[in-house]
Amino acid sequence: MRLIGQLLFALSLMALGHARACERTLLGTWKSDSKRSMEFIAANAILRPKTEAFLGAMLGHMTMTFTSNALHTVMPDVDVTVDGQLRHLTGFEESKPYKTLFCNKSEIVWSAKRAFGKEEDVTTFQFVGPDTIWVYMGSTDPLVPDLNAREYFQRVQ
Numbered sequence: 001m002r003l004i005g006q007l008l009f010a011l012s013l014m015a016l017g018h019a020r021a022c023e024r025t026l027l028g029t030w031k032s033d034s035k036r037s038m039e040f041i042a043a044n045a046i047l048r049p050k051t052e053a054f055l056g057a058m059l060g061h062m063t064m065t066f067t068s069n070a071l072h073t074v075m076p077d078v079d080v081t082v083d084g085q086l087r088h089l090t091g092f093e094e095s096k097p098y099k100t101l102f103c104n105k106s107e108i109v110w111s112a113k114r115a116f117g118k119e120e121d122v123t124t125f126q127f128v129g130p131d132t133i134w135v136y137m138g139s140t141d142p143l144v145p146d147l148n149a150r151e152y153f154q155r156v157q
Helices: 002-020 034-044 048-059
Strands: 027-031 063-066 068-074 078-082 084-088 090-097 098-101 106-114 121-128 132-136 148-155
Touching: 002 068, 034 048, 034 132, 034 148, 068 106, 090 106
Parallel strands: none
Antiparallel strands: 027 063, 027 148, 063 068, 068 090, 078 084, 098 106, 106 121, 121 132, 132 148
């Protein structure tokens, strides 16, 4: 009887673990998809032309590499036109731990410290397919403009 109890306990733990497993994964390297992002922006966002041009220059450069517990982000230096003048924007590289808070077949919600900050931030990625995600380019933070836009990423590794 004790063996049956142990077997039932083990099976219930396996079922619990399986029920909580994510159907999608962030593991790998993701690259910003400028073309798809700008197509969405042109069709759905109401932006000033100079804001749209700025985004067009910025998108498509960043990569994010997720391991099982860490995120490594690279944004190279980029030259963009701001108010008619060519400006050199210095990129960055950062590694930090992250944790998955929620996941299902169409989205993953994860948290990590803000870029070079101390506060935790939560991000939701929406899956379009197994190797395509988008993130909403807006925020409830009054210092970050709400653009009603998406940035798409493609898994490249």
